[in-house]
Amino acid sequence: MKKKSKYGRMFVQASAEPNSFELCRAQPKMRGRNPKLNPKTHCVMVRFDDVEWNRFLTMYEESNVYAKAVFLKAHFFGQKFKVLKVDKTLVDYYTKLSDFHAQFRCIGTNYNQVVKELRIHFSEKKAMALLYKLEKCTIDLVKLSREIVELSREMEKCYQSKSD
Structure with a gap:
């Protein structure tokens, strides 16, 4: 038997006794965030001494994993993880080479503009005398670019031998 209280709640008779009523627990509405399919409920604590902690931090930073717990789980369960080491000299060489390439393109654009202006003015x-001087400078630039290509090949060979 159901009975309504003065506050609008439903009560259900709990037992066969005539005056015992309980609050009817309707199905609660789902609120909050969705429950996880596989919740992580077990926690393990690990203690390191200073030497072990420094070694752990070095390995963790080299792995580029976003969390220490993820790194430990991957390492503990034998999953492979990549350790990417960034060679500062290689990065510097690459940025300077990119800057040089950008400047070389600008020189090519300016070269075309100079030739047009020489022909007009x-x-x-x-114009031929000035173009001769410009041609000498262009030959020097070509030699320089070939040197840079050779240096890049040597750097690549050196880097590949280090990685193997």
């Missing part, structure tokens, strides 16, 4: 004889 100067006589043919004077």
Whole structure:
């Protein structure tokens, strides 16, 4: 038998006795965040001494994993993880090479503009003399770019021998 209280709650008769009523527990609405399918409920604590802690931190930082717990679980259960070591000299070389390439493209653009202006504003004889000087500078740039390509190949061979 159901009975309503003055506050609008439903009561259900709990036993066969005529005056014993309990609060009817309706199905609660789902609130809050969704429950996880596989909740992590077990916790393990690990203590390190200073030497072990420094070694652990070094390995953790080299792995680039976002959390220490994830790193420990991967290491403990034998999952493979990558350790990426960044060679500072290689990064510097790469950035300087990229800067040089950008400057080389700018020189090529300026070269085209200079040739057009020489043809328009100067006589043919004077334009040819200036173009001869420009050609010498261009040959020097080509030699320099070949040198850079050779240095890049040597650097690549050196880097590959280190990684093997």
